[in-house]
Amino acid sequence: MTFTKRKVRTRTKIRGTSDRPRLSVYKSNKYVSAQIIDDEKGVTLAFAKGEAKELGKMIAEKALKAKIKKVVFDKGGYMYHGKIKAVADGAREGGLEF
Numbered sequence: 001m002t003f004t005k006r007k008v009r010t011r012t013k014i015r016g017t018s019d020r021p022r023l024s025v026y027k028s029n030k031y032v033s034a035q036i037i038d039d040e041k042g043v044t045l046a047f048a049k050g051e052a053k054e055l056g057k058m059i060a061e062k063a064l065k066a067k068i069k070k071v072v073f074d075k076g077g078y079m080y081h082g083k084i085k086a087v088a089d090g091a092r093e094g095g096l097e098f
Contacts, residue, residue: 007077014074015039023059023071023098025078025087032083034059034091036071052083056090064095073098 016022016039026033033049036059046062048055063071071091078084091098 003077010074010077014072016072016074020070020072021045021068022074023063023091023096024074025076025084027076027078027083032087034087036063036066036068052086053090056087056092057094059087060091060094060096069095070097 014022016037018038018040021036021038024035024037026035031049032052032055033047034055035044035048036046037044045066045068046059048058048062050058063069073088073091075084075088080088088098
């Protein structure tokens with residue numbers, strides 16, 4: 001299965017709402033970035049870029065400042081291991097629930 005098919009299949013099932021926005025993760029060759037998105041309004045509520053575990057903690061800190069505690073995790077078509085798992089673990093340590 002290709003990356004694009006996995007990404008589309010995941011995105012059709014995951015939607016961020018005002019009560020539970022979507023935590024989307026993007027991975028390039030150099031950076032990992034995450035953003036919290038309210039899909040109903042089409043608005044990015046928080047954004048962070050950096051190394052994986054610290055990124056999870058940073059995005060959780062920004063989310064808690066914006067009074068967001070529960071999110072839906074969108075791994076963006078990537079397999080759940082390595083950097084993606086580290087972002088999720090860091091976000092959980094920072095206080096986010098998903």
